[in-house]
Amino acid sequence: MKSKIASIVLVFGWASTAWAQAPCGEIDGERVSRLQEDIYFLASDQLEGREPGTAGAEAAIEYIEVEFRKAGLNPYFTDGGYRQKFPIAMRVTFDKDNRLVLNEDTLKVGKDYYPTSYSANGLASGELLYVKYGITAPEMKYDDYKRIKPKHAEGSIFVMDVSSPDGIHPHSEYLKYHDLGERISAAKAKGAVGVVLVNLEGSANDIDPNFRKIHSSGIPVVFVTNNELAKNFTKKGEAKFVTRLQENYVDGFNIAGFKDNKAERTVVIGAHYDHLGLGGNGSLSTEKAIHNGADDNASGTAALMEIARFIKTAEEDYKKFNYLFVAFSGEELGLLGSKFFTGKMEDLRIGKIAFMLNMDMVGRLEEGALAVNGVGTSPIWNEVLEESRCDEIVIKSSKSGVGPSDHTSFYYLDIPVLHFFTGTHSDYHKPSDDADKINYEGEAVVISYILNVIQNASHYDGMPFTKTVEQSKMAPKFSVTLGVMPDYMYEGEGMRIDGVSLDKPAANAGLQKGDIVTHLGDVKVVDMMSYMKALGQFKKGDTAKIEYIRGGKSQKAEVKF
The missing domain is CATH 3.50.30.30 (Glucose Oxidase; domain 1)
Structure with a gap:
C-alpha cells in the first residue's frame, strides 16, 4: 500500500457490521497451499522487494504471466501480450x-x-x-x-x-x-x-x-x-x-489478463505487485535491507491469481460478467500504474465496467476483521455485502472511494469500487513483512468472501455510481507525528499503538506496542479523528503531556515533537 499512513484513517471512517450469517465455506487446503507457494515466491529474498525496474520485479512479472496463462486468461493488450509498459520516475x-x-x-x-x-x-x-x-x-x-x-x-x-x-x-x-x-x-x-x-x-x-x-x-x-x-x-x-x-526513469509494467464471457459488463479485479526494494523513501525502517512485502502486497497479488483460477473452474457460476485481472506496478510511488491504466482505458476496448475490486494487504486477518472500503460508491453495495456475509468475517465498512491504493484511480472515472484490507501492523513497510507472518487460512476465507461478493453483485442488472465525501478534506490537519503505527482495526476508546518507530517522539517517551493513548495535551483521545485533532495543536519542537493505558493501568509521559 502506498506509504501515507495518516491517509489510511482519513479515508477509512470504518463502521463495524456483525451480521448473523452462514459459514464462508470449508477452508480449501489446496487453495491454502497455492497461496503459500505464491506468497513465499513473491516475497522471497530472491525478488529483492519487487522494486520497479529491477530483476526482482521482472521475476514477479514472469510469475504472474505464467499463472494468468494457467488460469485461462487471454493476454489483454493490443500487441498480444500481458504487459502494458509505462515510465516510472525514480530518485533524482x-x-x-x-x-x-x-x-x-x-x-x-x-x-x-x-x-x-x-x-x-x-x-x-x-x-x-x-x-x-x-x-x-x-x-x-x-x-x-x-x-x-x-x-x-x-x-x-x-x-x-x-x-x-x-x-x-x-x-x-x-x-x-x-x-x-x-x-x-x-x-x-x-x-x-x-x-x-x-x-x-x-x-x-x-x-x-x-x-x-x-x-x-x-x-x-x-x-x-x-x-x-x-x-x-x-x-x-x-x-x-x-x-x-x-532524472532517472525505469520501465514499469501493468500485467492484465482477460476472461471473455461475451457479457455486456466487465469486472476489473486488481492488486499491485510492486514493493519497496531495499527500502529508502517510503520505508518505516532505518535499515537498508530487502523489504519483501509479503502482506503489502504479495498477499493481494496471490489473491488476484487465486480468484482467476477459481473462476476458471466455476465458469457457469460467474458467466454474467467478463473479468479483467490487472496486477499494477508503481503503486508504492503514487498509484502510478493504475493512473496510467485508467488514463488509457478508452484505447483498451474494455467496454462497460460494472465495478472494480482492489485487494491490498489481505494477508493478516485477525479475529475475522476485514475492512471493505468504497461501500458508498454505489447504493447497491450495502445489499451485496449483506448477501455475501459469512461467519468467519466481520466487516468494517467505509463509504469513501478515495484511499491510498489503486481503486482510487477507478473511482475518479465514476466507477463503483471496493477495496479489501485486513489492516495495518507493525511490519508495514519494514523488512520484517515476511511470508511466515501471513495468515494463509485467513486469506483463503477473504477470497471466499470476495467471490461471494462477485456472485451476488451479478444478480443486479446495474451498479449505479455514487460520489462519496472525501474524508481527507474533513479531517484535522497536523504537521507533527508521534512516530507510531495506529491499530486501525481497534474498536475501543482511544488510539491503540500497533508499532513504534525508533528514535521518534513516542519511542523516546517510552511508549510501546499495545499502549492505548487516551489523552494528548488537553485533548481526550477517543478515536482516530480526536487523535489527529490533538496532533494539530502542536508544531515541531513542542512538548506535550500524554496519557495512555498499559496492561489495564493508566500511565503518563511527556513527548517532544
Whole structure:
C-alpha cells in the first residue's frame, strides 16, 4: 500500500457490521497451499522487494504471466501480450560535478548540502543576501523584502529560511505563504540568480533529499543541512555553486489478463505487485535491507491469481460478467500504474465496467476483521455485502472511494469500487513483512468472501455510481507525528499503538506496542479523528503531556515533537 499512513484513517471512517450469517465455506487446503507457494515466491529474498525496474520485479512479472496463462486468461493488450509498459520516475541523482563554495570553504554534497527539486541545472555566483523567509504578506503588513533595495537584490544569491514567521504548522497565520516553490519564484523575479535554503529555527521539516521529479524554478537552488555552516550564509559574503541533477526513469509494467464471457459488463479485479526494494523513501525502517512485502502486497497479488483460477473452474457460476485481472506496478510511488491504466482505458476496448475490486494487504486477518472500503460508491453495495456475509468475517465498512491504493484511480472515472484490507501492523513497510507472518487460512476465507461478493453483485442488472465525501478534506490537519503505527482495526476508546518507530517522539517517551493513548495535551483521545485533532495543536519542537493505558493501568509521559 502506498506509504501515507495518516491517509489510511482519513479515508477509512470504518463502521463495524456483525451480521448473523452462514459459514464462508470449508477452508480449501489446496487453495491454502497455492497461496503459500505464491506468497513465499513473491516475497522471497530472491525478488529483492519487487522494486520497479529491477530483476526482482521482472521475476514477479514472469510469475504472474505464467499463472494468468494457467488460469485461462487471454493476454489483454493490443500487441498480444500481458504487459502494458509505462515510465516510472525514480530518485533524482546528483553527480560529482555539484559544488558549493562559501567564500573560500567548499561544502560536501550529500553531507553539508544537497540540490533540491526546485533547482535548475546551472551555475550561480554572487553576493549573499539574507531575505529571512522570503515572504511578502500585505494583509498582515509583513514584508521580508521591505528594506532590500532592488539594486542590491539583482544578481545576488538569496538565502532563505524554509520556515515562516510563526512556523510551519496547519494553524499558521502565514499558511498560504508556506509554499517554497512560490517563494523561490518570487525571489527569482526580484533578481536572485540562485537560492540557498536553510532551516535555522527548526520549526519546519528539512527538505527531503529523496525526490523523483525536478520542478525547476529556472535558477539553481540548494538546501544546507549543516546548521553551523548555514548560519554563515546569513552573513555578508560570496557563494558560488554548480547544480547538476539527473532524472532517472525505469520501465514499469501493468500485467492484465482477460476472461471473455461475451457479457455486456466487465469486472476489473486488481492488486499491485510492486514493493519497496531495499527500502529508502517510503520505508518505516532505518535499515537498508530487502523489504519483501509479503502482506503489502504479495498477499493481494496471490489473491488476484487465486480468484482467476477459481473462476476458471466455476465458469457457469460467474458467466454474467467478463473479468479483467490487472496486477499494477508503481503503486508504492503514487498509484502510478493504475493512473496510467485508467488514463488509457478508452484505447483498451474494455467496454462497460460494472465495478472494480482492489485487494491490498489481505494477508493478516485477525479475529475475522476485514475492512471493505468504497461501500458508498454505489447504493447497491450495502445489499451485496449483506448477501455475501459469512461467519468467519466481520466487516468494517467505509463509504469513501478515495484511499491510498489503486481503486482510487477507478473511482475518479465514476466507477463503483471496493477495496479489501485486513489492516495495518507493525511490519508495514519494514523488512520484517515476511511470508511466515501471513495468515494463509485467513486469506483463503477473504477470497471466499470476495467471490461471494462477485456472485451476488451479478444478480443486479446495474451498479449505479455514487460520489462519496472525501474524508481527507474533513479531517484535522497536523504537521507533527508521534512516530507510531495506529491499530486501525481497534474498536475501543482511544488510539491503540500497533508499532513504534525508533528514535521518534513516542519511542523516546517510552511508549510501546499495545499502549492505548487516551489523552494528548488537553485533548481526550477517543478515536482516530480526536487523535489527529490533538496532533494539530502542536508544531515541531513542542512538548506535550500524554496519557495512555498499559496492561489495564493508566500511565503518563511527556513527548517532544
